[in-house]
Amino acid sequence: MDIRTLNLKDPYYYQQWQDLIQSEGLFIENLDDITETLGIYEDDKLVATGSYYENVLKYLAIDPKFQGGNTFNQLVSTLINELANQNIFHIFVFTKPQYQQSFVYLGFQVVAQTEYSTLLETGDYSIEQYIEELPKVSGKNISAIVMNANPFTLGHRYLIEQASKVSDTVYVFVVAQDSSLFKTSERMALIKAGTKDLKNVQVVNGGQYMVSFVTFPSYFIKSRSDVAIYQTQLDAQVFKRIAKALKISKRFVGDEPYSPTTEIYNQSMQKILPPEVELEILNRKAIDTDIISATKVRRAISDSDLATIQKYVPETTFTFIKDNLQTLLRRINDGN
């Protein structure tokens, strides 16, 4: 048995890998979401494989003849060591419920599960630690909104305002993913600046647990709609766990008439969150029937159309965009 790195761009390796993956019933979504792939060989036969993207293990498959033995432990262990060499110690894995126990046996802990899939994690950080680091509040009506706010618009402001009126505290979880035009720190700062007058709003980082690549890859990668359903349900379960710890009883979302992914997401939440967490879908704010969206703002940024930007965003966001227009344009040109 020896372990090799597989170059999937090489058709020879790709064929072996694909055969093993597919024989184990896994669906190949997109090779761009793989950083590195390892393979375990018995003589010249590929008998086990596993990959990772950032800190997420994926595409783990083992030849049935080698299942239930040390091969699985060797595979997972090698992947963990490979990531440790890159100073990545907090690792996630998405898997089918029937493999949950095999990972638990290797020290992984369940973050959340649905009837279709399980999310587990291991290493030097955990969802418990994340929950512990969040600010705690007292009060009866505690609600939450999860947003990317790329960037913070009058639409986001409207959503938070509505929630703020009917809640003792509103947690605003900011999606932590630097694949957006505005960096996480910038998006957080703009939400804070734009809601400064609302004293019962807590703006917090969503970490790796709120609509991130980990819990919700199909939000960022287009894929089949049933994959989106599995993942959104898992994401909703993760949210529910955090909501329970913070005594959040209501989640507000904006309706999204044009995005099928968001529509699936809202449906999944409606299925998973109640009765513990009530879901309230609010209509988007429009200016003369023109719905405000961050997409429109980003488009206006790429056109350097300041007049349009000003129409959709609060003063604080506008000032930031105006002062950083060159930086933002450069990010757009660089492919962000």
Next chain:
Amino acid sequence: MMEIKHTALAGTLESSDIQFTLSKGTGVEVNLDSQVEKQFGNQIRKVITDLLAAYDIKDVTVRAVDKGALDCTIKARLIAAIQRATDTKNQPNWEVLG
């Protein structure tokens, strides 16, 4: 006193081995996950805490996933993890090793 500078990992999850993840913490905290917890859990913890004491490490979070390792393996893996986490890979502590 030796300080944990960053998270470090040593060992594997294969049979007869143990995997250590050391990270910054307050006080010594040992989370052991072992299939022989009932029979040897306390013995393994003692090997770990004794070795940490010998290195004068007072603040550390230890995660150990044990797959039936012998004491000598536990020590070897923990020493490797300590040297990585404290950036002392090239300065072995001979007193402890002796």
